[in-house]
Amino acid sequence: MNPTRTALLAGVRDTVPMLVGAAPFGVIFGTLAIASGIPAWAVLALSALVFAGSSQFVAVSLIGGGAALPVIWLTTFVVNLRHALYSASLLPYARDLPARWRWPLAFWLTDETFAVVEHRLREHGAAQGGVWYWLGSSLAMYLNWQLWTIAGVLLGQSVPGLASLGLDFAMVATFAAIVAPQLRQYPVLAAAVAAGVVALLARHLPYKLGLMLAALAGVGAGMLAESLAAGATQEEQT
């Protein structure tokens, strides 16, 4: 087998655990979006063109609630801003690549591919087909996400009335399951409490503006708690 193909397949293979992890979320996303009344073309377009799971879930909730366009865009920006960090971390390995590589690899940048590829590039650098490895992981995540979204859309269409069965609860449960383990860290807990209180108080604001206020309050509270905790540690040491 030629080295290019070996590297590509290694990228796919190392991404398999991530593929398994993403699969149920793809199905839940597709089903939930259909149950929220979003047309199938738009559900498939979200997965094919935006390709960022958490922001897709948030968008379904916002679109279903009739949020204003700028609120949807701004929330997407806030939720996906962490990708800029990944983009910056991978730049040293991509600096010498031609644009025809960097543009598509950037499009496919996800939490999962970043985790897999950054590890490999840090250990071996871009040599030994590193960029093909990166492409393999990217393509695997992308095709996997499309496949499970389609499965979810088909499921949502074949079982009408899923929303009345309480499928809208699936989103709340999914978010709660993602957030809860992070609450062990005190500043994250502060961020969650502040965001939750503000979101509850501001829930009647039009265009889902309360979400933006709550996100800002949460991030502010988290950073404040982090500073206070750091100050307390310093005092203990002196």
Add this chain to the structure above:
Amino acid sequence: MTQPLWLAILGMVVVTYGIRLSFLVFGHKLAFPPALQRALRYVPAAVLTALIVPMALAPQGDIDLSLANAYLPGTLVAGAVAFYSRQTLPAIVLGFVAYGVWRWLF
């Protein structure tokens, strides 16, 4: 529902792709501020909690702490299972079971 949908999606594509392109394509002109890096750590918890709390406590718009609100026990079970097991999928499934049983009971 937000309209027009295509415009909502187009904006999301531009925003998301722009972020991903930022350093990989325009990296020589950018610097990542450390304060922003700190702030990013709290974004998932803040945004997701902001979505969860109103849905769990006020699913119909008004705060509902009655037995008829199955969202609240379901969310608490999902959160508790995830907190103690650190497993996402079992937490979702058990939360859903709690929600379903609660609706059936009350």
